[in-house]
Amino acid sequence: xxxxxxxxxxxxxxxxxxxxxxxxxxxxxxxxxxxxxxxxxxxxxxxxxxxxxxxxxxxxxxxxxxxxxxxxxxxxxxxxxxxxxxxxxxxxxxxxxxxxxxxxxxxxxxxxxxxxxxxxxxxxxxxxxxxx
Amino acid sequence: xxxxxxxxxxxxxxxxxxxxxxxxxxxxxxxxxxxxxxxxxxxxxxxxxxxxxxxxxxxxxxxxxxxxxxxxxxxxxxxxxxxxxxxxxxxxxxxxxxxxxxxxxxxxxxxxxxxxxxxxxxxxxxxxxxxxxxxxxxxxxxxxxxxxxxxxxxxxxxxxxxxxxxxxxxxxxxxxxxxxxxxxxxxxxxxxxxxxxxxxxxxxxxxxxxxxxxxxxxxxxxxxxxxxxxxxxxxxxxxxxxxxxxxxxxxxxxxxxxxxxxxxxxxxxxxxxxxxxxxxxxxxxxxxxxxxxxxxxxxxxxxxxxxxxxxxxxxxxxxxxxxxxxxxxxxxxxxxxxxxxxxxxxxxxxxxxxxxxxxxxxxxxxxxxxxxxxxxxxxxxxxxxxxxxxxxxxxxxxxxxxxxxxxxxxxxxxxxxxxxxxxxxxxxxxxxxxxxxxxxxxxxxxxxxxxxxxxxxxxxxxxxxxxxxxxxxxxxxxxxxxxxxxxxxxxxxxxxxxxxxxxxxxxxxxxxxxxxxxxxxxxxxxxxxxxxxxxxxxxxxxxxx
Numbered sequence: 208x209x210x211x212x213x214x215x216x217x218x219x220x221x222x223x224x225x226x227x228x229x230x231x232x233x234x235x236x237x238x239x240x241x242x243x244x245x246x247x248x249x250x251x252x253x254x255x256x257x258x259x260x261x262x263x264x265x266x267x268x269x270x271x272x273x274x275x276x277x278x279x280x281x282x283x284x285x286x287x288x289x290x291x292x293x294x295x296x297x298x299x300x301x302x303x304x305x306x307x308x309x310x311x312x313x314x315x316x317x318x319x320x321x322x323x324x325x326x327x328x329x330x331x332x333x334x335x336x337x338x339x
Numbered sequence: 340x341x342x343x344x345x346x347x348x349x350x351x352x353x354x355x356x357x358x359x360x361x362x363x364x365x366x367x368x369x370x371x372x373x374x375x376x377x378x379x380x381x382x383x384x385x386x387x388x389x390x391x392x393x394x395x396x397x398x399x400x401x402x403x404x405x406x407x408x409x410x411x412x413x414x415x416x417x418x419x420x421x422x423x424x425x426x427x428x429x430x431x432x433x434x435x436x437x438x439x440x441x442x443x444x445x446x447x448x449x450x451x452x453x454x455x456x457x458x459x460x461x462x463x464x465x466x467x468x469x470x471x472x473x474x475x476x477x478x479x480x481x482x483x484x485x486x487x488x489x490x491x492x493x494x495x496x497x498x499x500x501x502x503x504x505x506x507x508x509x510x511x512x513x514x515x516x517x518x519x520x521x522x523x524x525x526x527x528x529x530x531x532x533x534x535x536x537x538x539x540x541x542x543x544x545x546x547x548x549x550x551x552x553x554x555x556x557x558x559x560x561x562x563x564x565x566x567x568x569x570x571x572x573x574x575x576x577x578x579x580x581x582x583x584x585x586x587x588x589x590x591x592x593x594x595x596x597x598x599x600x601x602x603x604x605x606x607x608x609x610x611x612x613x614x615x616x617x618x619x620x621x622x623x624x625x626x627x628x629x630x631x632x633x634x635x636x637x638x639x640x641x642x643x644x645x646x647x648x649x650x651x652x653x654x655x656x657x658x659x660x661x662x663x664x665x666x667x668x669x670x671x672x673x674x675x676x677x678x679x680x681x682x683x684x685x686x687x688x689x690x691x692x693x694x695x696x697x698x699x700x701x702x703x704x705x706x707x708x709x710x711x712x713x714x715x716x717x718x719x720x721x722x723x724x725x726x727x728x729x730x731x732x733x734x735x736x737x738x739x740x741x742x743x744x745x746x747x748x749x750x751x752x753x754x755x756x757x758x759x760x761x762x763x764x765x766x767x768x769x770x771x772x773x774x775x776x777x778x779x780x781x782x783x784x785x786x787x788x789x790x791x792x793x794x795x796x797x798x799x800x801x802x803x804x805x806x807x808x809x810x811x812x813x814x815x816x817x818x819x820x821x822x823x824x825x826x827x828x829x830x831x832x833x834x835x836x837x838x839x840x841x842x843x844x845x846x847x848x849x850x851x852x853x854x855x856x857x858x859x860x861x862x863x864x865x866x867x868x869x870x871x872x873x874x875x876x877x878x879x880x881x882x883x884x
Contacts, residue, residue, distance in 0.1 A: 224685035302678035325685025
């Protein structure tokens with residue numbers, strides 16, 4: 208299955224940095240960027256049956272977004288997609304260094320890791336370990 | 340050879356003797372009753388026993404329960420040094436020791452006709468051969484022993500026993516009442532000191548006069564007839580807070596119905612000052628108070644304590660608000676300043692690996708400049724907005740709304756000189772708010788600069804400031820005709836930390852967040868109304884005082 212990374216981050220600069228970094232180190236990975244979590248939610252919910260057939264999917268999720276926080280996004284996705292953690296893995300990618308946020312990320316079974324911005328080339332190098 | 344004449348002489352002598360005894364007793368009773376201290380009473384008795392009863396020696400021992408010892412206290416005869424009121428070398432006897440100790444133990448008086456024949460005898464005065472000892476008792480309570488010795492054997496007769504027993508009873512009664520008086524005076528003095536230290540007051544209600552008497556005398560502080568002591572119920576209720584009269588009456592009724600009443604708070608206005616008082620009625624289960632024609636209780640003025648408590652509360656409140664502000668400031672720094680810095684680091688790393696000619700390189704380079712500018716803006720914003728938050732040294736005062744807004748317009752004239760907004764001010768109904776001037780200034784600064792930043796491109800910017808007096812609050816409304824916000828998505832987030840609704844403008848969302856903090860710090864509320872493309876109307880409610 209083709210590896211796929213979906214970036215959900217309202218900040219276009221930050222998501223661009225992640226996208227360029229991943230493509231530079233892992234050119235085989237399909238990268239999709241959503242700058243609006245609500246659009247991301249709609250799109251992923253609609254497409255996940257075909258996604259799960261074709262792709263091995265990893266989500267990169269920001270926390271502080273105006274339309275919907277990263278936590279709300281994960282919870283909505285959990286409601287929309289039964290047994291989400293078996294289908295997708297998620298990684299938090301946030302500028303927050305608040306220990307409370309890092310702790311909170313551990314409460315979600317589908318979230319496997321917490322990365323602090325910026326997304327680096329080193330992170331891109333080791334990102335494949337998180338594909339299911 | 341007893342003739343009838345001799346009998347008559349004998350009887351006459353006897354009558355004379357009895358009359359003399361009566362006169363002596365009467366004299367001693369009167370003399371002793373006039374004395375007010377135990378010392379005076381005892382010395383009076385010993386003196387009279389010598390002079391009036393023809394004794395050579397008279398000693399009174401007082402019993403001390405603490406160590407069960409009898410100690411010589413007053414004496415006349417050999418034991419008294421001339422002119423002084425002290426006993427020379429006072430003897431102390433344990434209970435049961437010597438004749439005195441035995442009499443004290445058995446409670447029965449004794450005449451010893453020949454002391455040399457009695458092995459209990461403890462010599463006090465040299466050369467005495469007979470002794471009489473009378474216990475001084477009140478009921479079963481031993482007070483002391485009255486004792487006399489004489490150089491001749493067989494000196495003491497039944498008449499001595501009779502007279503000295505009478506004197507001992509009198510002595511017991513008098514000493515006991517003086518003891519009680521002493522105790523009462525001491526207790527009273529202790530009570531007064533305790534009341535003063537604890538700021539406790541006492542009151543008494545007298546059935547006969549139907550008045551309540553206070554100590555300390557609160558009525559002296561009141562505008563009432565000072566020649567009559569105490570307060571009637573009506574007078575007391577007149578100075579009570581109307582909300583407390585029901586409690587006062589019901590506690591009084593409870594007292595008469597059940598013998599006790601619950602303690603409670605009363606607000607009493609004395610000398611034009613409202614005071615908080617804990618009011619307590621002593622319950623009649625206390626045996627001492629049973630069958631008294633008075634009702635008594637205490638009051639405790641806690642006005643100062645209440646004042647300190649409320650000062651402490653408001654200090655704690657203020658500190659916790661400041662702490663909250665600080666923690667919010669911390670969040671601003673860690674979340675919102677960190678995001679663009681992280682982006683800069685990310686871009687710098689990519690610039691190292693990207694082809695200088697590629698479009699990505701150009702776009703990233705461009706972003707880098709914008710991020711640097713953005714960070715600069717945030718820091719300037721923080722500086723401007725928080726400099727007023729951190730320094731609140733002055734207290735709340737009248738802040739004139741119109742003048743404050745005009746000062747802000749003046750301050751922002753660079754930003755608004757091209758926009759030339761139409762500013763309409765209606766603050767006649769409520770020209771000022773009771774607030775921190777620096778906060779109101781900062782709030783207007785943020786609202787006005789937001790209005791200018793997010794003005795509509797379709798119409799000329801118009802800003803309205805209105806104020807209105809409500810029952811407990813002053814309502815301040817700040818309205819613009821700018822772009823507004825889509826509330827379906829963003830209603831709860833407009834005052835949130837670092838939200839941006841108009842991405843094309845270098846907004847930071849910080850202003851409204853700080854505005855909300857400042858309004859709440861002054862005990863007020865802020866809310867917003869409006870639709871997308873229809874402008875915004877902010878409503879601020881501030882407490883009147």
